[in-house]
Amino acid sequence: xxxxxxxxxxxxxxxxxxxxxxxxxxxxxxxxxxxxxxxxxxxxxxxxxxxxxxxxxxxxxxxxxxxxxxxxxxxxxxxxxxxxxxxxxxxxxxxxxxxxxxxxxxxxxxxxxxxxxxxxxxxxxxxxxxxxxxxxxxxxxxxxxxxxxxxxxxxxxxxxxxxxxxxxxxxxxxxxxxxxxxxxxxxxxxxxxxxxxxxxxxxxxxxxxxxxxxxxxxxxxxxxxxxxxxxxxxxxxxxxxxxxxxxxxxxxxxxxxxxxxxxxxxxxxxxxxxxxxxxxxxxxxxxxxxxxxxxxxxxxxxxxxxxxxx
Amino acid sequence: xxxxxxxxxxxxxxxxxxxxxxxxxxxxxxxxxxxxxxxxxxxxxxxxxxxxxxxxxxxxxxxxxxxxxxxxxxxxxxxxxxxxxxxxxxxxxxxxxxxxxxxxxxxxxxxxxxxxxxxxxxxxxxxxxxxxxxxxxxxxxxxxxxxxxxxxxxxxxxxxxxxxxxxxxxxxxxxxxxxxxxxxxxxxxxxxxxxxxxxxxxxxxxxxxxxxxxxxxxxxxxxxxxxxxxxxxxxxxxxxxxxxxxxxxxxxxxxxxxxxxxxxxxxxxxxxxxxxxxxxxxxxxxxxxxxxxxxxxxxxxxxxxxxxxxxxx
Ligand SMILES: Cc1ncc(C[n+]2csc(CCOP(=O)(O)OP(=O)(O)O)c2C)c(N)n1
Ligand SMILES: [Mg+2]
Numbered sequence: 001x002x003x004x005x006x007x008x009x010x011x012x013x014x015x016x017x018x019x020x021x022x023x024x025x026x027x028x029x030x031x032x033x034x035x036x037x038x039x040x041x042x043x044x045x046x047x048x049x050x051x052x053x054x055x056x057x058x059x060x061x062x063x064x065x066x067x068x069x070x071x072x073x074x075x076x077x078x079x080x081x082x083x084x085x086x087x088x089x090x091x092x093x094x095x096x097x098x099x100x101x102x103x104x105x106x107x108x109x110x111x112x113x114x115x116x117x118x119x120x121x122x123x124x125x126x127x128x129x130x131x132x133x134x135x136x137x138x139x140x141x142x143x144x145x146x147x148x149x150x151x152x153x154x155x156x157x158x159x160x161x162x163x164x165x166x167x168x169x170x171x172x173x174x175x176x177x178x179x180x181x182x183x184x185x186x187x188x189x190x191x192x193x194x195x196x197x198x199x200x201x202x203x204x205x206x207x208x209x210x211x212x213x214x215x216x217x218x219x220x221x222x223x224x225x226x227x228x229x230x231x232x233x234x235x236x237x238x239x240x241x242x243x244x245x246x247x248x249x250x251x252x253x254x255x256x257x258x259x260x261x262x263x264x265x266x267x268x269x270x271x272x273x274x275x276x277x278x279x280x281x282x283x284x285x286x287x288x289x290x291x292x293x294x295x296x297x298x299x300x301x302x303x304x305x306x307x308x309x310x
Numbered sequence: 311x312x313x314x315x316x317x318x319x320x321x322x323x324x325x326x327x328x329x330x331x332x333x334x335x336x337x338x339x340x341x342x343x344x345x346x347x348x349x350x351x352x353x354x355x356x357x358x359x360x361x362x363x364x365x366x367x368x369x370x371x372x373x374x375x376x377x378x379x380x381x382x383x384x385x386x387x388x389x390x391x392x393x394x395x396x397x398x399x400x401x402x403x404x405x406x407x408x409x410x411x412x413x414x415x416x417x418x419x420x421x422x423x424x425x426x427x428x429x430x431x432x433x434x435x436x437x438x439x440x441x442x443x444x445x446x447x448x449x450x451x452x453x454x455x456x457x458x459x460x461x462x463x464x465x466x467x468x469x470x471x472x473x474x475x476x477x478x479x480x481x482x483x484x485x486x487x488x489x490x491x492x493x494x495x496x497x498x499x500x501x502x503x504x505x506x507x508x509x510x511x512x513x514x515x516x517x518x519x520x521x522x523x524x525x526x527x528x529x530x531x532x533x534x535x536x537x538x539x540x541x542x543x544x545x546x547x548x549x550x551x552x553x554x555x556x557x558x559x560x561x562x563x564x565x566x567x568x569x570x571x572x573x574x575x576x577x578x579x580x581x582x583x584x585x586x587x588x589x590x591x592x593x594x595x596x597x598x599x600x601x602x603x604x605x606x607x608x609x610x611x612x613x614x615x616x617x618x619x620x621x622x623x
Contacts, residue, residue, distance in 0.1 A: 050476035051447060051474060051504055053479075055478045078446065117428070120445060274427065276418075278426045280418075
């Protein structure tokens with residue numbers, strides 16, 4: 001049977017800890033399911049951090065400077081806010097300021113739904129994109145995860161790996177979908193990819209053909225033919241992500257696509273409000289229905305512009 | 311899976327015990343303290359029942375086994391400001407929060423204290439001088455310290471766990487409280503666990519010793535209610551101070567599962583002591599009153615839940 005994402009992470013980690021003398025640092029790693037089965041149980045070089053949400057990450061930065069290539073795990077992305085300063089001001093800027101690197105592999109786990117509340121239930125990778133010196137990615141398949149790890153080991157930057165809990169049991173790859181006669185291109189990241197896949201099916205059922213481009217690297221966001229050509233074909237696009245929409249990864253990607261192609265691109269993320277604990281107050285990754293409605297609206301507008309300019 | 315016990319010498323039910331406190335305590339006071347313990351216990355048992363029946367569907371941090379300190383604290387410090395941690399049902403209940411507002415929040419209703427936004431860790435009632443917790447562990451400690459600094463002349467209680475004690479911002483805030491001699495009582499609700507990781511795997515130092523190094527008063531004791539009561543009273547004129555209360559979490563970190571019997575059963579020990587004091591008849595009545603009170607409170611709010619769901623369908 002093909003490996004799941006969780007198993008892939010666990011195997012890469014085991015090898016790193018056993019063969020590279022790497023480190024894995026985090027809170028409550030030795031208990032409660034070994035972090036969704038992504039950590040090899042009782043392995044060497046596991047460091048159980050006390051509940052130090054500011055200084056713990058600082059210690060990981062020190063270990064990175066010392067050459068141990070630590071994997072730093074956050075069980076919820078909400079902790080990225082508390083952890084930010086040593087990671088973005090020290091690790092990410094170390095090469096620029098001191099001339100030596102601090103390559104921390106930051107595993108930050110996003111969640112949604114499941115009533116874990118107004119703070120923990122979320123995806124916050126956008127905030128680290130603001131600062132220079134740290135690539136940000138969101139792998140959702142086993143191969144993508146391996147590629148991300150390979151990138152990390154071949155470079156000396158700290159990287160933020162935004163994992164979504166919805167990917168751990170996935171063992172399948174997610175190839176882009178390019179359709180003849182597509183009217184819109186959907187770009188999707190993180191769990192937005194799962195919802196966009198559903199939306200893609202629904203659109204087709206409703207007679208709207210779409211392209212679907214899966215995004216793993218959010219920063220740097222490479223403007224290559226794979227990314228730009230589908231948009232040139234469809235002349236409008238939607239970027240879907242699991243984060244808040246405002247001042248976010250999806251807005252940034254939409255802007256970059258727009259500037260580079262001259263076509264309208266809209267961002268779709270969480271609404272600008274705090275989510276609550278109960279289903280009626282949830283605010284997660286845009287649901288397929290919302291993606292479909294927005295996509296159809298954009299396609300409709302495109303036709304209108306077409307007429308106007310004719 | 312079995313609970314991982316630290317095997318620390320301090321993890322014993324009579325740690326720091328002063329003999330004769332229960333015997334010297336006026337009977338009325340002992341009975342009232344016991345009544346408060348039972349109210350918390352019965353509230354949590356009801357909550358547990360409805361979690362098991364999937365009526366309560368939000369994450370809940372129950373305090374079964376950890377009832378002694380809110381009971382003892384509330385005996386002396388009613389009227390103080392309270393800044394609880396996430397495991398705070400008992401504290402909120404005993405410091406005067408209307409139980410219906412807690413229950414409604416756990417049921418996710420508009421009438422809950424956070425209108426369904428915050429759930430179990432966030433229960434609070436500013437009208438009863440109880441502030442809320444935002445789910446980030448230890449986050450309440452600097453907030454409590456700043457609050458106390460800005461409210462000279464009023465006492466503030468701040469509660470945090472043995473895990474929270476390790477947070478950088480907790481350590482810093484405790485230092486500020488000591489420097490400014492703030493009228494604060496800190497309680498470290500020490501169940502020896504951060505989720506499922508025992509203290510032994512996280513640190514070697516003790517939070518009350520850190521506070522003492524800062525110049526605060528501090529003790530490290532087991533959760534005997536008379537013992538806690540004793541120190542709460544003693545520290546009233548010596549604030550800021552910290553009491554590290556060693557107790558046992560009966561259930562899982564979150565939800566209602568168990569990993570076997572706790573290291574000690576404080577409720578049973580306290581109950582036996584009450585019988586030894588010749589109060590068996592009285593406590594039997596207290597127990598049944600508390601049970602009845604909490605059963606009917608929960609039933610009443612559940613009635614509301616079914617009305618709300620009928621109205622919305
Ligand atoms: C800042 C922060 N870090 C980590 C967590 C995850 N977490 C939730 S409860 C908990 C354990 C807290 O232990 P303690 O303070 O001893 O309280 P207890 O649950 O034992 O009552 C942890 C690590 C969190 N909610 N907030
Ligand atoms: Mg604890």
